[in-house]
Every structure is written in C-alpha cells, then in structure tokens.
Amino acid sequence: MGGGVGVSTTSVLGGVVKRREDPALIRGTGLYVDDLQLPGMLHVAFVRSPYAHARVVSVDASDAEAMDGVRAVYTAGDVAHLGDLVAQVPVGKVRPLLAGDKVNHLGEAVAMVVADTRYGARDAADAVDVEYDPLDPVIDLKEAASDAALVHDDMESNVLLAWEGGPWGDEEGIAATQQTIADAKAQDDTVSVSIEAVNQRLLPMPMEPRSVVADWNVGYGRFTVHSSTQIAHALAGGIAQTFGLSLTDVRCIAPEVGGGFGCKLNVYNDEILVCFASQQLGRPVKFTETRRDAAGSTIHGRGWVATATITGTRDGQILGYELDGIADMGAYSQNFTVAIPFLGLFVGAGQYEFPTHWKVACVHTHTMTTDAYRGAGRPEAAYYLERAIDAFAREIGVDPADVRRKNFIPAEKFPGAATHIGFPMDTGDYETNLDALLETAGYEDLKAERDRMRAEGRLVGLGLATYVEVCGFGPSALVDLGFSWASYKIPSGFNGSGLVRVQADGTASVIIGTGPSGQGHQTTWAQIVSNQLGIPVENIRVSHGDTAESPLGIGTFGSRSAAVDGSATYEAANKVRSKAADLAAHLLEASADDIVFADGGAHVAGSPDQQVSWSDIATLAYQPHRLPEGMEGGLEAHAVFSPGNATWPFGSHLALVEVDGDTGDVKLLRYIAMDDCGNVINPMIVDGQIHGGLAQGIGQAMFEDGDYEADGNLLKWSFVEYPLPTSADLPSFELHRTVTPTDINPLGVKGIGEAGTIGSAQTVVNAVVDALSPLGVTHVDMPLRPKRVWAAIQAAKTNGSVS
Amino acid sequence: MHVSLTVNGQRAVTDVEPRTLLVHLLREELGLTGTHVGCDTSYCGACTVILDGKTVKSCTMLAVQAQGAEVTTIEGLAANGDLHPVQEGFWERHGLQCGFCTPGMIMSAVGLLSENGSPSEGEIRHGLEGNLCRCTGYHNIVRAVEYAAAKMRGEEPPAPEWEEGSA
Ligand code: FES
Ligand code: FES
Numbered sequence: 001m002g003g004g005v006g007v008s009t010t011s012v013l014g015g016v017v018k019r020r021e022d023p024a025l026i027r028g029t030g031l032y033v034d035d036l037q038l039p040g041m042l043h044v045a046f047v048r049s050p051y052a053h054a055r056v057v058s059v060d061a062s063d064a065e066a067m068d069g070v071r072a073v074y075t076a077g078d079v080a081h082l083g084d085l086v087a088q089v090p091v092g093k094v095r096p097l098l099a100g101d102k103v104n105h106l107g108e109a110v111a112m113v114v115a116d117t118r119y120g121a122r123d124a125a126d127a128v129d130v131e132y133d134p135l136d137p138v139i140d141l142k143e144a145a146s147d148a149a150l151v152h153d154d155m156e157s158n159v160l161l162a163w164e165g166g167p168w169g170d171e172e173g174i175a176a177t178q179q180t181i182a183d184a185k186a187q188d189d190t191v192s193v194s195i196e197a198v199n200q201r202l203l204p205m206p207m208e209p210r211s212v213v214a215d216w217n218v219g220y221g222r223f224t225v226h227s228s229t230q231i232a233h234a235l236a237g238g239i240a241q242t243f244g245l246s247l248t249d250v251r252c253i254a255p256e257v258g259g260g261f262g263c264k265l266n267v268y269n270d271e272i273l274v275c276f277a278s279q280q281l282g283r284p285v286k287f288t289e290t291r292r293d294a295a296g297s298t299i300h301g302r303g304w305v306a307t308a309t310i311t312g313t314r315d316g317q318i319l320g321y322e323l324d325g326i327a328d329m330g331a332y333s334q335n336f337t338v339a340i341p342f343l344g345l346f347v348g349a350g351q352y353e354f355p356t357h358w359k360v361a362c363v364h365t366h367t368m369t370t371d372a373y374r375g376a377g378r379p380e381a382a383y384y385l386e387r388a389i390d391a392f393a394r395e396i397g398v399d400p401a402d403v404r405r406k407n408f409i410p411a412e413k414f415p416g417a418a419t420h421i422g423f424p425m426d427t428g429d430y431e432t433n434l435d436a437l438l439e440t441a442g443y444e445d446l447k448a449e450r451d452r453m454r455a456e457g458r459l460v461g462l463g464l465a466t467y468v469e470v471c472g473f474g475p476s477a478l479v480d481l482g483f484s485w486a487s488y489k490i491p492s493g494f495n496g497s498g499l500v501r502v503q504a505d506g507t508a509s510v511i512i513g514t515g516p517s518g519q520g521h522q523t524t525w526a527q528i529v530s531n532q533l534g535i536p537v538e539n540i541r542v543s544h545g546d547t548a549e550s551p552l553g554i555g556t557f558g559s560r561s562a563a564v565d566g567s568a569t570y571e572a573a574n575k576v577r578s579k580a581a582d583l584a585a586h587l588l589e590a591s592a593d594d595i596v597f598a599d600g601g602a603h604v605a606g607s608p609d610q611q612v613s614w615s616d617i618a619t620l621a622y623q624p625h626r627l628p629e630g631m632e633g634g635l636e637a638h639a640v641f642s643p644g645n646a647t648w649p650f651g652s653h654l655a656l657v658e659v660d661g662d663t664g665d666v667k668l669l670r671y672i673a674m675d676d677c678g679n680v681i682n683p684m685i686v687d688g689q690i691h692g693g694l695a696q697g698i699g700q701a702m703f704e705d706g707d708y709e710a711d712g713n714l715l716k717w718s719f720v721e722y723p724l725p726t727s728a729d730l731p732s733f734e735l736h737r738t739v740t741p742t743d744i745n746p747l748g749v750k751g752i753g754e755a756g757t758i759g760s761a762q763t764v765v766n767a768v769v770d771a772l773s774p775l776g777v778t779h780v781d782m783p784l785r786p787k788r789v790w791a792a793i794q795a796a797k798t799n800g801s802v803s
Numbered sequence: 804m805h806v807s808l809t810v811n812g813q814r815a816v817t818d819v820e821p822r823t824l825l826v827h828l829l830r831e832e833l834g835l836t837g838t839h840v841g842c843d844t845s846y847c848g849a850c851t852v853i854l855d856g857k858t859v860k861s862c863t864m865l866a867v868q869a870q871g872a873e874v875t876t877i878e879g880l881a882a883n884g885d886l887h888p889v890q891e892g893f894w895e896r897h898g899l900q901c902g903f904c905t906p907g908m909i910m911s912a913v914g915l916l917s918e919n920g921s922p923s924e925g926e927i928r929h930g931l932e933g934n935l936c937r938c939t940g941y942h943n944i945v946r947a948v949e950y951a952a953a954k955m956r957g958e959e960p961p962a963p964e965w966e967e968g969s970a
C-alpha cells in the first residue's frame with residue numbers, strides 16, 4: 001500500500017514487478033525435493049523415542065531387517081565414527097546423530113530404517129523393537145534452571161550461559177546499570193510495574209515438510225544432495241566436514257523450498273544420515289518428514305519465561321527496565337540454539353533510551369531443540385518490553401503512545417546512536433514513524449470509538465506496540481565474536497555474494513550465494529540488476545541454491561538476503577556495467593565516460609539514435625580478437641559484500657480487538673502497521689512479507705502453543721492440536737510505511753522478513769488486555785484462546801475487581 | 804490392485820497397493836507432482852484436486868476409490884496452456900510466496916468460485932478455511948480470488964493495493 005502521512009515513499013528501485021517465480025508455481029511445475037525420484041532410490045523412516053527421558057535398554061531390529069524390501073537398519077553404533085551433528089555455536093550438549101544409551105526428548109531418533117518404498121520403510125520402523133527404561137524428565141524451565149535434576153548427567157548444570165547487559169560483557173558497567181535502576185526504584189516519586197509472562201514454545205511448521213535426497217557416486221567420490229534447506233552452502237560444508245571430504249566433493253541443491261521461517265536454517269541429523277546410508281548402500285536415499293516428524297523433531301522456537309519490570313515517574317519518564325528470564329534450549333544444541341536469546345539482547349531496550357538490565361539464562365530441558373524461528377529472540381525481547389511498557393502506562397494512567405514517545409531515542413541521535421548494550425545502530429526516526437501510524441489510523445477517533453463501545457458494555461481494546469529489529473546480518477566482523485561457519489568448513493563471516501554474467505545474446509544470468517524459501521529473490525534480484533544495467537527484468541534469470549555453481553553465501557535468514565547478498569549483486573552489476581561501458585565505447589568510438597545505458601542498450605550521451613544493444617556489447621566481449629589490446633574477453637563479474645554492521649528496521653503497530661465476554665472469543669477487528677525497512681525494492685513483495693510475518697505473530701498471540709506437558713509429552717502432532725491461523729481467523733491487514741534508508745549498504749535496504757512477526761504478538765495481547773482492563777485484568781498469557789481468556793474474565797470477576 | 808481413472812483428460816491405468824492414497828498415485832505413479840502433501844491428517848489442503856467436479860483432499864482417499872473418476876490436478880487447470888483466471892489472480896495479486904500451498908489453494912478457490920461467483924471477503928475466507936498457508940497471511944490470497952471472481956464474471960478486477968509502476 002502507499003506510504004504514510006507526510007512521509008517520503010521514494011526509493012532506489014521501488015517498483016512493483018510481478019514475480020518471475022510464479023508461472024512455474026501456479027502451474028504445479030516447480031520442483032520441491034519430495035518431487036524428486038531418482039533411479040533405484042530408497043526411502044527412510046526413523047524409529048523415534050516415545051519418552052522424554054529414558055535409558056535405551058536394547059534395540060532389536062531383527063524383525064524389521066527380515067521384512068521384504070528392507071535394505072538396512074542403522075543405530076547409534078553404526079554412525080559413531082561420524083561424531084555429533086555439526087553446530088555453529090556448539091555450547092552445551094550437541095545433538096548426536098542417533099540416540100545411544102539414552103533418549104533425551106520425545107521424538108529423538110533411535111534408529112534409521114532404509115527400505116525400497118516409503119510405506120515399507122514406515123512398516124519396518126514400526127517393527128523395530130526398542131526397550132526403554134523411562135526416567136523422570138526435566139521440563140519446567142524454573143526447575144531446570146535450579147539444577148534440582150540434571151538433563152544430562154555428565155554435565156554440571158542445566159544452565160549453559162546467560163546473556164546479560166547492558167553493556168554487554170562489561171561486569172562493572174552492568175553493576176552500574178543495576179545500581180542506577182535500584183536508585184530509581186528507591187525514589188519516592190517512582191512506580192515499578194512487573195509482569196511475569198510466558199513466551200510459549202512455537203512449532204515453525206512451514207507447509208512443505210523438510211525433505212532430503214542424498215546420492216553418493218562412488219566413481220566420482222561425490223555426494224549430490226537435494227535438500228529443502230535455507231543454507232545450501234552450510235549443508236554442503238557440514239556434510240564435507242562430517243565425512244572428511246572437500247567442499248568440492250559435496251554438491252547441495254536447494255530447489256523450490258516450501259517455506260522455512262528459520263527451521264530450515266539447521267543442518268539436521270537426517271540430512272547427514274541419508275548421506276551415510278547412500279554411501280553404505282550405493283543408492284540414492286530419500287527422507288521426507290511426516291507432519292508428525294516435523295512437530296517433534298524439527299527445531300522449535302521461543303520457549304521463554306521472564307519477568308519484565310519498568311520503573312518510572314508518574315508522568316511517564318522511564319528510569320529503568322529489567323528483564324529476568326529463562327530460555328529453553330531443549331535437550332541438545334543444534335545450529336544457533338544458545339545464540340537466539342543473544343539476538344534478543346541486542347534489541348532488549350527496543351526504540352528507547354533508558355537504563356536497561358537484561359538477563360536471560362539458557363537451559364537444557366528434555367524437549368526438542370529450540371533454534372531460529374521467524375524473529376528468533378527479537379519477538380521475545382519485544383514482547384516483554386512492550387507488554388511491560390503498557391502495564392506501566394496503565395498503572396500511571398498515561399496514554400501508552402505518550403509514554404513511548406517520551407522515552408524514544410531521539411532522531412537527532414542518529415547517526416551515532418547505540419543500543420543499550422553499546423552496539424551501534426544505523427538509522428532511525430521512531431517518533432515520525434509512530435506519529436505516522438497514529439495519524440493514519442486515526443488514533444484519537446479509535447480511542448473515542450473504543451470508549452463509546454465500552455460504555456455499551458462491550459469488551460473492546462486497542463493495542464499499540466513499537467519494535468526495533470536487528471537484521472541484515474552482518475556485520476562481517478561477527479566472525480571475531482565467534483559467529484562463523486568454520487564448523488561447516490566455511491570460515492566465512494556474515495557476508496554476501498553475487499555473480500552477474502551477460503550472456504552472448506545480451507540476456508543476463510545472475511547467480512547468488514543465497515536462496516529463497518518464498519521471498520521472491522528471482523524477481524528482486526532481477527530488479528537490482530535491471531536497474532544497474534538497463535537490461536529488462538524479463539531478460540534476466542536469477543539462479544540460486546546449487547553449491548556447484550553459486551558463489552559462497554550463507555543463506556536466507558535474519559532478514560539479510562537483500563541487504564547483504566542484494567548489495568553484493570548490485571556491486572557485481574556495477575562492475576559489469578563498467579566493463580560494458582568500455583566495450584560500448586570501443587564499438588561507438590567514444591570515451592567510456594560518455595556512455596549512457598538506456599532502452600536495453602548503450603549510446604553516447606547526446607546521441608541516442610546511435611544505440612548499441614546488449615547483444616552487440618556481449619558479442620564483442622565474447623570475440624576477444626576484436627577487442628583493443630589489453631582488454632579481457634567475457635562479460636561477468638562477482639562481488640562479495642562485507643557489511644559493516646547489521647541493519648536496524650523499526651515500526652509501530654496498532655490492533656483493535658473485541659472480546660466476547662461470555663465465551664472468551666477474541667476477534668481481531670483491525671490491524672494497522674507502519675513499518676520502516678529503509679528503501680523498498682519491490683513494494684508488493686515487501687507487503688507480502690509483512691502479511692506473512694503478521695500472521696505468525698498473531699498466530700502466537702492467539703492460536704499456537706507448542707509447550708510440552710509436564711511429563712514431557714508433546715500433544716501437538718498435527719494441525720488439529722497445533723492450529724495455525726486460517727483464512728477465516730485473520731482480517732485484511734492495513735499496511736503503511738515510513739522510509740528511513742540505511743547507510744550500511746548501497747541499496748539503503750534494511751530487511752523485512754521478520755518485522756511483521758517481531759511487532760505483532762504484543763500488539764494483539766496489549767489490545768486484549770486493554771479490552772479486559774475495565775474488569776481489572778492486567779495480564780493474560782498467550783495464546784489467547786477462548787478458554788484462557790474466559791478464565792481470566794471469570795477470575796477477575798470473582799476477585800471482585802469489576803469497576 | 805488395478806485402478807483406472809481419467810486425470811487431466813488422459814486415461815491412466817495402473818496397479819497399486821490397496822492402501823495407496825490417491826495423492827501418492829498422482830505424485831508417484833503418474834508423476835503429477837504439482838499436488839503436494841503437507842500433513843498426515845487431512846487438514847492442510849495442499850493435496851486438493853477436483854474429482855468429478857468437486858474439490859477433494861486427495862490424501863483422504865484411497866487410489867482405488869477413484870476408480871473410474873475424472874480428476875483434474877493443478878497441471879490440468881490451464882486449458883490449452885492459458886492460465887485459469889484463478890491462476891492469473893494468484894500471479895497478479897501476489898497470492899503466493901513459497902508456492903507449496905498454492906496448487907491446493909488454487910484448486911479450492913476454483914471449487915469455491917464454481918459454487919459462488921460473487922463471494923464476499925468473508926465468504927472467501929470461510930471458503931478457503933480448509934487450506935493452510937504459512938507464508939501469505941491469506942491477505943493476498945483473498946485479493947487473488949477477488950481478482951479471479953471479477954475476471955470470471957467478465958468484469959474489471961479491483962485495482963491492486965500497490966501503486967502500479969515498473970522498475
Ligand atoms: S496433505 Fe491432504 S490435507 Fe494435508
Ligand atoms: S505460499 Fe507458502 S504456504 Fe502458502
């Protein structure tokens with residue numbers, strides 16, 4: 001949709017181009033991994049633990065092995081020589097490929113069955129007889145943090161580390177911040193308000209289950225692996241590392257990826273194990289998750305409990321924010337696991353400037369691993385902060401918008417502003433963004449409307465929240481903080497890469513180091529290159545996801561692809577443009593400085609009638625004998641972009657809800673978002689990313705709950721028990737934006753993949769708490785399903801706090 | 804077991820295990836991989852096809868139950884290669900991102916519009932409730948169906964929400 005009120009909507013590219021990837025996808029001709037059938041391909045099913053915590057007494061596969069079409073059954077001992085799963089941040093207990101003498105979460109793989117058919121593999125897995133000796137699980141986070149019982153008896157504590165700031169890593173500085181806040185609390189004229197809230201565990205659930213096909217060619221000594229992954233290069237590296245191969249001995253291909261949201265940003269044990277089986281059996285081997293596998297054995301997200309406290313004066317000046325929390329890592333670390341809350345620490349104080357002490361401890365429990373799920377640490381951080389600010393505003397009786405405005409980092413502080421942990425931020429103008437939201441939404445009218453409906457006895461609420469996000473990872477120097485991909489044989493930092501090749505007929509191939517899982521890279525990247533070269537978008541083909549051809553890139557996650565790999569491609573296109581100018585100058589007998597690119601070719605400034613086409617230019621490039629001395633043939637360039645920082649998008653959201661007092665049913669009536677992701681390359685795609693992000697944040701607020709039972713059971717095996725929002729659950733969204741470009745990259749783009757999710761759960765919960773506030777309700781935990789909301793209403797009524 | 808049916812206008816005769824699901828027959832025997840599998844509980848709608856004029860989730864049926872039926876899958880929707888208005892609507896209004904739910908979503912929308920040519924937003928939202936999408940938040944799926952409905956009525960589709968322009 002259009003821009004906000006009185007704000008600029010100009011951008012470097014900024015036009016809507018219909019997606020280049022869609023014709024295949026709407027005709028059903030896109031290739032997803034499970035579509036692949038290779039000659040002689042075998043199928044895998046896993047035998048998984050039905051217990052959260054148990055000793056594995058014995059595994060008897062003899063019945064399974066005797067079944068028709070069963071090729072092999074593998075257990076931990078067969079793969080012990082391969083070591084544990086690769087992990088980028090291997091803190092705590094790293095996942096073994098298969099469970100050995102103990103299982104540590106429900107769904108943990110104990111054995112792998114390989115058979116001729118999908119159905120046959122499943123039958124044989126059911127025939128494997130595993131004897132377990134069940135043990136008590138550690139599930140509750142506070143209990144885990146207390147070390148009353150250990151998750152892994154060879155570790156000294158369940159607590160792996162705590163992320164604390166600010167500033168980060170400066171004990172004296174932290175102590176000083178704590179003292180400042182304690183002093184503020186001791187003042188007579190201050191108020192402290194706390195809420196303890198659960199940020200429940202979520203199941204990522206992309207619609208495409210993960211799928212992988214490995215094919216070992218013994219003659220070439222090479223793996224070809226198709227996988228539904230967000231990180232093809234890291235997967236290739238992880239396989240190479242595990243099997244002692246070189247990076248050139250593993251080719252990974254991520255074809256169409258049917259959604260990822262972070263859960264395909266891990267190398268999984270099944271991806272390594274199908275490689276092993278293919279090598280052993282000399283046949284291609286496929287594993288495709290069932291939805292049940294996905295629920296229990298693909299990473300989860302969130303899973304925090306924390307207490308958030310705001311201290312401030314009665315006029316809304318905030319003097320201190322404290323967050324004290326525990327984050328669930330699950331039983332094993334995988335790719336990023338303990339690093340996820342670290343991302344929350346970065347944005348712990350959001351858009352605001354006040355002393356902040358933020359501490360979240362990471363603990364093991366007997367549950368599935370948590371890792372990056374859309375937003376990854378940042379939604380949790382924003383949730384607690386924005387819930388607490390609302391609680392404070394309510395307590396002092398000041399409009400929540402005014403409290404926020406009073407405490408913003410002022411626009412004048414940019415450039416040069418830093419987060420509460422001392423990390424520099426790029427650009428920001430929070431007040432303009434909030435004012436644009438309030439004006440566009442008609443905030444004062446909405447409040448009057450709410451009050452009018454309230455007077456009729458209806459439970460109507462308005463919820464506001466702001467966020468600042470850190471994304472576009474970068475900076476390259478994260479390597480020096482220990483975040484590199486060295487354990488995947490890629491000692492690379494958070495860079496991006498792109499290669500632009502003008503073909504002999506004047507069309508262009510763009511090959512990028514990253515790859516999409518629905519974000520439309522084929523279109524956006526074509527726009528970037530078209531913008532620099534003047535080659536029409538329809539003559540540009542973008543390819544990605546094949547490590548044999550694409551330059552090294554670390555993948556699409558953390559809203560980083562456009563900012564980092566997009567910028568690399570922009571720079572590669574500029575290199576091509578510069579060489580093409582030399583070539584055109586030679587053809588036109590002019591100086592390269594006078595060459596103008598326009599209308600699908602080039603001409604000398606002032607003489608547009610003497611145009612050479614891109615095919616003329618490319619033809620010359622590929623006939624090097626015609627070139628002037630010293631000029632090389634060919635017309636392509638590669639660039640690596642090394643970002644100097646992450647990017648810091650921001651925004652503010654507003655929701656209007658009505659609660660049915662008799663049933664507890666929550667209706668989301670309106671959702672209005674004012675996001676600022678810097679420059680926009682394709683507004684249609686950016687809006688689409690926000691829509692999807694909102695649905696996932698609203699999903700957490702209202703529907704989704706991936707928490708385990710106290711006994712370690714996970715009763716969330718299907719979409720019946722784990723309801724995703726449906727089309728009937730959501731309204732149409734009202735999107736607007738302000739544009740504050742970043743100076744971190746030449747495109748001025750920040751990233752938009754996660755913003756919708758980071759901004760929305762607290763917006764909805766704030767609205768529902770506002771709706772129930774006349775009853776005296778100050779807090780309800782997510783998800784706000786009718787039963788829970790109804791119970792909160794009843795509790796408030798029995799407490800007699802009805803006003 | 805022997806099963807013969809018509810898929811996208813072509814007769815298909817094959818032998819399957821009695822327990823083979825229709826979706827697996829389509830995908831693995833006939834190579835029509837545009838129909839997807841997104842769940843094990845007949846809930847997500849990724850596998851939706853049109854069978855004898857009605858939309859069905861092809862994971863809820865055994866292949867042998869489709870004996871003699873006429874099935875249309877996503878691959879058969881574009882008559883003579885021209886996109887069906889619903890396909891066109893999804894492209895024009897950015898009704899898809901990863902594309903995994905899309906074939907099922909499109910088939911359900913075709914079914915919905917065959918029963919109600921002028922659905923309201925609420926009717927579209929309720930009509931597609933059985934098809935899950937994790938990417939789009941459904942916003943642009945609704946716009947896509949509104950586009951297609953207008954096209955099929957011979958009317959000008961509502962303008963897109965973004966300013967039209969080219970890069
Ligand atoms: S695969 Fe048929 S409904 Fe999900
Ligand atoms: S477009 Fe990805 S699930 Fe719908």
